[in-house]
Amino acid sequence: MTIDAAPTVRVNDFAVKLANVNGTGSASANSLLMQAIFRMGIPVSGKNLFPSNIQGLPTWYEIRVNKDGHTARALEYDLMVAMNAQTYAEDIAAVRSGGYLLFDSSWPLDDDLVRDDVTFLGVPLARMCLENFKKPRERILMKNIAYAGAIVALLGIDVELVRSLLAETFARNEALRESNQRALQLGYDFAVATFDCPLPFRVEAMDATKDSILIDGNTATALGALYAGATVAGWYPITPATAVMDNFTRLCATYRREVIPGEHDGDAPTVRNNYIILQAEDEIAAIGMVLGAGWSGARSFTSTSGPGISLMNELLGLAYYTEIPAVIVDVQRTGPSTGMPTRTQQADILLCAYASHGDTKHILTFPANPAECFEFAVTSFDLAERFQTPVFMLLDLDIGMNDWVVPKFTWDDSFVPDRGRILTDEDLAGMKEFYRYANADAEHVAARTVPGSDSKGAYFIRGSGHDMFGRYTENPDEYQEVVDRLKLKHASAASHVPAPVVISRPGAHVGIITLGSCDLAVREAIDELAERGLAADFMRVRGFPFVSDVRAFVEGHEHCFVVEQNRDGQLRSLISIETGVPIESMHSILAYGGFPLSAAQVVDGVLGHGNIEQLED
Amino acid sequence: MPSITKPLIPLAPLAKNDLGLTIRDYEGAMSTLCAGCGHDSITAAITHTFWELSTPPHMIAKLSGIGCSSKTPTYFVRGAHGFNSAHGRMATIATGAAAANRELTYIGVSGDGDSLSIGIGHLAHAIRRNVKMVYVIENNGVYGLTKGQLSASADIGTRPKKGDANVVAPIDPIMLGLAMGATFLARSFSGDKEQLIPILKAAVAHNGLALIDVISPCVTFNDHEGSTKSYRFMREHEVKEVLTDFVPEREEINVAIGGPETRSVTMHDGSVITFRSVPEGYDPTNRISVEEYIRDHQRLGEVVTGLLYLDESAPSMHEINHTPVEGLNKLPFEALCPGSAVLEDLMADFR
Numbered sequence: 001m002t003i004d005a006a007p008t009v010r011v012n013d014f015a016v017k018l019a020n021v022n023g024t025g026s027a028s029a030n031s032l033l034m035q036a037i038f039r040m041g042i043p044v045s046g047k048n049l050f051p052s053n054i055q056g057l058p059t060w061y062e063i064r065v066n067k068d069g070h071t072a073r074a075l076e077y078d079l080m081v082a083m084n085a086q087t088y089a090e091d092i093a094a095v096r097s098g099g100y101l102l103f104d105s106s107w108p109l110d111d112d113l114v115r116d117d118v119t120f121l122g123v124p125l126a127r128m129c130l131e132n133f134k135k136p137r138e139r140i141l142m143k144n145i146a147y148a149g150a151i152v153a154l155l156g157i158d159v160e161l162v163r164s165l166l167a168e169t170f171a172r173n174e175a176l177r178e179s180n181q182r183a184l185q186l187g188y189d190f191a192v193a194t195f196d197c198p199l200p201f202r203v204e205a206m207d208a209t210k211d212s213i214l215i216d217g218n219t220a221t222a223l224g225a226l227y228a229g230a231t232v233a234g235w236y237p238i239t240p241a242t243a244v245m246d247n248f249t250r251l252c253a254t255y256r257r258e259v260i261p262g263e264h265d266g267d268a269p270t271v272r273n274n275y276i277i278l279q280a281e282d283e284i285a286a287i288g289m290v291l292g293a294g295w296s297g298a299r300s301f302t303s304t305s306g307p308g309i310s311l312m313n314e315l316l317g318l319a320y321y322t323e324i325p326a327v328i329v330d331v332q333r334t335g336p337s338t339g340m341p342t343r344t345q346q347a348d349i350l351l352c353a354y355a356s357h358g359d360t361k362h363i364l365t366f367p368a369n370p371a372e373c374f375e376f377a378v379t380s381f382d383l384a385e386r387f388q389t390p391v392f393m394l395l396d397l398d399i400g401m402n403d404w405v406v407p408k409f410t411w412d413d414s415f416v417p418d419r420g421r422i423l424t425d426e427d428l429a430g431m432k433e434f435y436r437y438a439n440a441d442a443e444h445v446a447a448r449t450v451p452g453s454d455s456k457g458a459y460f461i462r463g464s465g466h467d468m469f470g471r472y473t474e475n476p477d478e479y480q481e482v483v484d485r486l487k488l489k490h491a492s493a494a495s496h497v498p499a500p501v502v503i504s505r506p507g508a509h510v511g512i513i514t515l516g517s518c519d520l521a522v523r524e525a526i527d528e529l530a531e532r533g534l535a536a537d538f539m540r541v542r543g544f545p546f547v548s549d550v551r552a553f554v555e556g557h558e559h560c561f562v563v564e565q566n567r568d569g570q571l572r573s574l575i576s577i578e579t580g581v582p583i584e585s586m587h588s589i590l591a592y593g594g595f596p597l598s599a600a601q602v603v604d605g606v607l608g609h610g611n612i613e614q615l616e617d
Numbered sequence: 618m619p620s621i622t623k624p625l626i627p628l629a630p631l632a633k634n635d636l637g638l639t640i641r642d643y644e645g646a647m648s649t650l651c652a653g654c655g656h657d658s659i660t661a662a663i664t665h666t667f668w669e670l671s672t673p674p675h676m677i678a679k680l681s682g683i684g685c686s687s688k689t690p691t692y693f694v695r696g697a698h699g700f701n702s703a704h705g706r707m708a709t710i711a712t713g714a715a716a717a718n719r720e721l722t723y724i725g726v727s728g729d730g731d732s733l734s735i736g737i738g739h740l741a742h743a744i745r746r747n748v749k750m751v752y753v754i755e756n757n758g759v760y761g762l763t764k765g766q767l768s769a770s771a772d773i774g775t776r777p778k779k780g781d782a783n784v785v786a787p788i789d790p791i792m793l794g795l796a797m798g799a800t801f802l803a804r805s806f807s808g809d810k811e812q813l814i815p816i817l818k819a820a821v822a823h824n825g826l827a828l829i830d831v832i833s834p835c836v837t838f839n840d841h842e843g844s845t846k847s848y849r850f851m852r853e854h855e856v857k858e859v860l861t862d863f864v865p866e867r868e869e870i871n872v873a874i875g876g877p878e879t880r881s882v883t884m885h886d887g888s889v890i891t892f893r894s895v896p897e898g899y900d901p902t903n904r905i906s907v908e909e910y911i912r913d914h915q916r917l918g919e920v921v922t923g924l925l926y927l928d929e930s931a932p933s934m935h936e937i938n939h940t941p942v943e944g945l946n947k948l949p950f951e952a953l954c955p956g957s958a959v960l961e962d963l964m965a966d967f968r
Binding site for chain 1: 676699701
């Protein structure tokens with residue numbers, strides 16, 4: 001096949017994939033490119049597809065540029081940057097026909113690997129860095145910035161902007177700043193001199209990201225917890241959730257630490273921390289600490305992933321039954337068991353909805369991106385205290401660990417947190433008697449006291465059977481009265497969890513329900529289906545328990561699809577169990593291999609379903 | 618059936634403490650444990666301790682896990698805030714509660730199954746963190762509520778009511794504590810209130826985790842011949858050499874301090890602990906000599922009791938973390954939320 005002599009120019013609509021070896025410093029070069037495109041005002045996404053390893057295994061980074069904001073993962077790549085000889089064969093095979101491949105031409109490429117429908121761009125990166133840098137470490141690291149320089153030229157990225165980003169990054173290290181700038185220039189100059197730059201697909205400055213930020217969901221969640229007023233955190237390290245606490249720790253050290261004037265601890269000034277973060281011995285201890293603090297009236301939370309939720313199950317049931325507020329951030333990864341810790345999935349939905357033995361039901365929130373992580377973190381603390389129960393915020397690795405372009409976060413200074421029904425000593429003084437689980441309100445929530453309250457408000461929390469007065473019981477009616485109220489209390493939360501997002505199209509007979517990080521791919525798929533003449537309505541659920549709109553949406557569509565990232569259609573099951581719609585009235589579209597969802601998978605899923613073709617115009 | 622409550626009407630005028638409260642005000646519900654259970658004696662000692670210290674009941678948080686021992690917080694200080702949690706997890710809940718509110722006195726009551734099997738990891742780490750709390754292990758060597766299985770503290774050769782004698786090594790919470798960097802370690806016997814009450818008082822005053830291993834015979838499942846956790850065995854083998862006096866901070870110190878056989882340590886809150894009858898070569902502030910001494914006596918088949926080890930200089934969890942003295946749960950939202958202007962500035966970091 002010959003390459004078109006005058007290919008059409010595509011502006012701000014392409015995908016680049018970079019194949020690297022992990023532990024070689026490629027991540028900073030790759031995110032530099034993504035950040036530069038973002039700063040040029042263009043919608044962009046960066047997806048890190050990395051191994052559960054520190055050094056030596058293949059890792060990929062995908063950059064999708066799309067002027068319309070369709071930045072879900074692409075499955076076809078216009079440019080492949082093949083920096084890992086181990087994966088040359090598969091990387092070369094992944095390039096779109098008519099696409100380009102950049103490789104390190106310091107060594108010859110095996111003839112067997114050459115494709116004649118792909119343009120090969122050789123850049124002698126290793127040789128360049130060997131000749132221009134002296135330190136062995138620099139010779140390896142600077143190859144990354146050198147290929148970034150070549151890509152800047154090939155894609156038409158503003159090189160001045162990239163220089164200034166490097167200057168910002170290395171503001172405090174002149175030596176590194178200088179070597180990075182030099183490496184950038186080496187790659188850039190080589191590409192300009194050797195290739196026809198820019199390529200037919202390229203960037204051009206836009207004005208679409210001026211009011212946006214580039215942030216990952218774990219950082220956004222930590223920021224949300226800071227703003228929600230969380231003071232106690234218990235946690236245990238786990239991929240992909242660790243950065244939630246890393247960031248919370250960093251933010252607290254900046255915004256919650258006071259220096260006591262005139263006092264000293266040895267040479268250092270005395271500080272007062274308006275927070276405590278406890279790295280626990282395991283996830284069981286982490287949730288135990290959260291419950292102890294929640295019982296005591298502090299806003300407390302933990303962050304974990306699926307294996308941690310499995311360990312926490314026992315105490316989550318205790319929290320549910322004894323009605324203690326807690327926020328659990330679950331950054332989902334691929335299960336079961338250890339699974340694929342660095343790959344994404346949405347497979348903890350049922351685990352969290354019904355965590356622990358016995359009859360339990362929990363409140364869940366499902367953010368779709370870092371902006372919602374910030375917002376829902378605050379909401380989750382309010383829900384936990386209002387309903388005196390554990391609340392799970394379900395992110396996934398894609399949201400948690402990748403950088404997303406989202407609107408800048410804002411804060412309303414008039415915000416008052418919902419602390420729920422807590423009795424003060426004055427309240428108690430005006431009461432004849434206090435019983436922990438009696439006198440529930442219209443939402444079936446009973447008032448609580450916290451330790452330290454007057455003895456009139458003292459009671460004994462017990463995970464064993466108790467009656468509405470909090471007393472031990474083995475009596476069937478007294479036991480049932482309490483668990484029946486808990487069921488009603490859970491149902492009351494439906495109108496308080498984030499409402500579903502619905503986008504309707506006139507005349508649609510097809511409805512697509514989804515959640516979390518599937519958002520962008522499903523919305524792109526709906527646009528693509530519309531172009532093909534198939535109108536589909538969109539519903540993204542953002543919380544559990546479900547509002548009645550969810551049932552109505554399923555019943556209101558001749559064909560209803562549920563798109564989610566797990567094998568068993570967990571959201572579909574949950575909707576059926578909890579709303580009563582027959583499970584057969586929804587068709588599953590599932591992607592669960594561990595990589596973020598693409599629109600093409602949704603389009604194929606819808607069109608591949610029998611009886612759909614006839615709906616097309 | 619509601620829990621059994623005791624009649625509140627006293628038979629004779631009862632002595633009052635500094636708060637004007639009688640011992641009855643520090644009692645709880647009627648025990649439902651077996652008659653003669655060692656745990657009930659410990660409950661009585663705890664009741665007396667808080668009454669004598671005049672601790673306001675509402676400023677006490679009493680926590681437990683699961684097991685016979687873990688039922689006992691219901692039986693003392695009814696005006697305290699109670700938390701009967703899950704098997705082995707009491708230390709984690711207590712850690713979180715203490716983290717949120719450092720104004721309360723925390724007492725955790727646990728058993729040998731709860732603390733030395735299912736919850737041993739949490740106990741070890743609570744010790745390492747030096748959470749300011751009293752941690753009582755009511756140690757009887759058996760699982761009572763599930764009817765007599767041997768626990769991890771059962772000595773080699775101990776015979777359960779049914780089945781073969783124990784052949785695996787027991788876990789000694791004091792030795793565990795020494796290895797984990799504990800700052801307060803005591804052992805006592807439920808039948809000896811004279812010894813236990815001063816130890817409990819000292820534990821309340823201690824600035825960190827005070828671990829008290831109380832041998833507490835199980836009259837139903839482990840009080841027979843061949844048991845090393847029986848009343849008879851303890852009466853015959855207890856070596857009460859490290860005796861303790863506790864003088865609260867507000868009382869004038871009038872016990873003899875110094876001398877060849879005594880040694881005093883001033884606690885964080887100003888109260889004073891005096892060790893007396895300290896054997897030669899035994900230094901209750903020296904981890905190594907304490908370990909040697911206990912091991913030497915173990916070899917002779919003896920159980921050494923008393924306040925065995927104390928380090929009042931180590932920082933507690935709160936000092937390590939520099940938390941505010943008034944408690945994190947008291948901080949107003951305005952002190953915690955950085956507000957819109959800060960957020961706007963922060964957004965520049967994400968461009």
